[in-house]
Amino acid sequence: MSFCEQVRQETDLYWEGSFNHPFVKGIVDGTLPLEKFKFYIMQDAYYLKHYTKVLAIAATKAVTNEEIEYFLGQARGINEAELELHRTVFRELNVTDEELDNFVPAPAAYNYVSHMYNAAQNGDVAEAFAAMFPCPWLYQEIGEKYRDAKPGVKLYEEWIAMYSNEDFKATIEKQKVKMDQYVLEQPGKLAIFKQHFEKSCYYEWKFWEMPWTVENWQDEVKHYDYV
Numbered sequence: 001m002s003f004c005e006q007v008r009q010e011t012d013l014y015w016e017g018s019f020n021h022p023f024v025k026g027i028v029d030g031t032l033p034l035e036k037f038k039f040y041i042m043q044d045a046y047y048l049k050h051y052t053k054v055l056a057i058a059a060t061k062a063v064t065n066e067e068i069e070y071f072l073g074q075a076r077g078i079n080e081a082e083l084e085l086h087r088t089v090f091r092e093l094n095v096t097d098e099e100l101d102n103f104v105p106a107p108a109a110y111n112y113v114s115h116m117y118n119a120a121q122n123g124d125v126a127e128a129f130a131a132m133f134p135c136p137w138l139y140q141e142i143g144e145k146y147r148d149a150k151p152g153v154k155l156y157e158e159w160i161a162m163y164s165n166e167d168f169k170a171t172i173e174k175q176k177v178k179m180d181q182y183v184l185e186q187p188g189k190l191a192i193f194k195q196h197f198e199k200s201c202y203y204e205w206k207f208w209e210m211p212w213t214v215e216n217w218q219d220e221v222k223h224y225d226y227v
Helices: 003-010 014-019 020-028 032-063 067-089 095-099 108-122 125-132 134-145 154-165 166-185 187-213
Strands: none
Touching: 003 014, 003 166, 003 187, 014 032, 014 134, 014 187, 020 108, 020 154, 020 187, 032 067, 032 108, 032 125, 032 154, 032 187, 067 166, 108 125, 108 187, 125 187, 134 154, 134 166, 134 187, 166 187
16 A cells, blocks of 8 residues: 555545535535635635745755756746636635735634644655645545536636646646655655644645634634633
8 A cells, every 4th residue: 555545544534524524515515605715715825825835945855856846836836826816716706905904814724834834844845745735635536526516606616627627636646656755765754744644634624614614813712611
């Protein structure tokens, strides 16, 4: 069993939690309130901006010219995707300049980004990749699982189409090969790779819970009796 096969099996709880989360199901069947999707998209734009920077950090840790170009190319692509959100989806969701000026990342988004920065800054390129890889892989599986869904909402249909694209699937298959190769080159870091990967799977699940509950920095504290 390859590393990717093994770690996918070991983290299946988080994947199933994502597949069946009411936020994801709401996109699939078209019942998700647009305000919740708007909250998600704004947090996702924040995530993508920092994902781009983590890719750039990974490029500085890369050894070969081919690897450097790979991570820089990925960074360019993600940066363009984040800018496209502002040009299109933000406009359709009526995201205002005031909302952007007052934007604060929710705890789950902030913690996920911090986890990736930690892996990239304190580890090598392989550790950075282990922390980054669950995100695109999960989205590809969600897209494939729900590719035939007809939510009847333009933004949701476009979202599903983006991640069910065959070219995207081919990209993920290549990334699985890359991750497995990193593990073969550094078998002594197997436990570290698994830890980074699992934390990212957990934060992926949290990323759905975050807009579903409209998570903020005060609500969790308010649940305690001593407040």
